[in-house]
Amino acid sequence: MLGDVDEDLLPIGQFAQLARLSVKQLRHYDEIGLLRPACVDAATGYRYYRAAQARTALSIGLLRSLDVPLPVVGQVLSGSQDALESVRDSLEAELARRRRALASLERVMADGLPATQVRIVTVPAYRVALIRERAGGPSDIARATSAAASRLVAGMYRAADAGAGPHLAHADAAQTGDGSSPAHADARWSSGQASARAADTHPGGTAVATGGPQLIGLFPLDLSDAFDVAVALVLHDGWEAGGEARVDVLPGGTFAAATHIGPYDQISLTAHAVLAWCAERRHPMRGPIREVYVSDPARTPPDELITHLMIPLEEES
Incomplete structure (x- = not known):
């Protein structure tokens, strides 16, 4: 007692x-x-x-x-002065995510569920420089994509002119919507060369033929607690990969493709439309999902950004 x-x-x-x-x-x-x-x-x-x-x-x-x-x-x-900084950053990130979710919801309320035009395209294989980054889950996709893009573009150079390689204007990747789709990367790229014009580019990859830079985000079809995301840059004649990037071949094949016009943080709506289109037609899908970034967001208003979303389809036996 x-x-x-x-x-x-x-x-x-x-x-x-x-x-x-x-x-x-x-x-x-x-x-x-x-x-x-x-x-x-x-x-x-x-x-x-x-x-x-x-x-x-x-x-x-x-x-x-x-x-x-x-x-x-x-x-x-215990008296730590900076202990709350990470909490503040987390709350700000969550607030930004909620705002993007609200913007997507408002678009659905105004225009209805997305019914984007989807087409079947066939693309060749491309030689690319590629960087992978581990994501800790759907909410970590934006950070992982931005990190991969930064490391990738920092290591690129032109063999004839090392100072003329592409550079990353800004990569403030941000998660869109509710994080349920892999097509979320708000990765905003620029290049030392002019980006391919939207009129000259289609999901089949005309940008490669015109010599314009082409960045492609690669995301798993099915998300888990942890997974790899990747960013690839098409290697044109005279371009070499340096730094951490490894040279690889991005396979060609048949894709269900749609063009997203608008902010990157609403790409998930277009992804929904393509996934629904494939499901209705019983097209077996495989990954990774591709986001082909066409526009230069440093020069293009958010509502005019063009991104091709492409889902690989299983080859018919």
């Missing part, structure tokens, strides 16, 4: 009311070392707290109401 109980000690139920927390929460915070009771009855295990601990308990409640994870709460209570 406690013997002579300190008059300043409060039983857990009374302290819970004072701190505006539940008894269950207080027990959990004790178990993880976040808020220890002032005293524990050795015989009964009953917890007692001091009124002075209420400020800490209320601070925990405040931080939790702001969606601060418990480990970060502990860092804040």
Whole structure:
């Protein structure tokens, strides 16, 4: 037993009311070392707290109401000055994702479910420079795509003129919609050479023939907890891969293709239309899904950006 109980000690139920927390929460915070009771009855295990601990308990409640994870709460209570920066960044990213989801929802409300024109195209194989990046899940696709693109373009150069290779204007990739589709990469590319004009480009790859740069995002058809995304750059005559990029061949074949015109963060709507088109016609699909970036977003308004979305189809036996 406690013997002579300190008059300043409060039983857990009374302290819970004072701190505006539940008894269950207080027990959990004790178990993880976040808020220890002032005293524990050795015989009964009953917890007692001091009124002075209420400020800490209320601070925990405040931080939790702001969606601060418990480990970060502990860092804040221990005096870490920058512990909340990652939480702020996470909340800002979630807010941006919600805004993009709202924009897609408003487009569906205005125009209905997407019914994009889909066609079957056949494309040749291309020699490409390619970088892969591991994504920790659907919500990590944007970061992984942006990282891969940055590393890829930084290592590209033209054999005859090392200073004339493509460069990344900005790659502020951002997740679109609810993260359910792999066609999400808001990866905004530019090049040291002029991008191929939309009128001269189609899903079959006319941009290659015109000599314009062509960046292609590659995403799994089925998403899991962790997976690879990749960004490929078509190697024209005289272009070489450097840095971390490896030279590979992007297979040709038959694709269900559609052209997305508009912001990158709404490509998932076009992906939905292509997937639905394939499902209705029972076309067996395989990955990876391709996003062929045609427009230069440094010079093109978001509503006029052109991206070809292409889903490989299984060859008929």
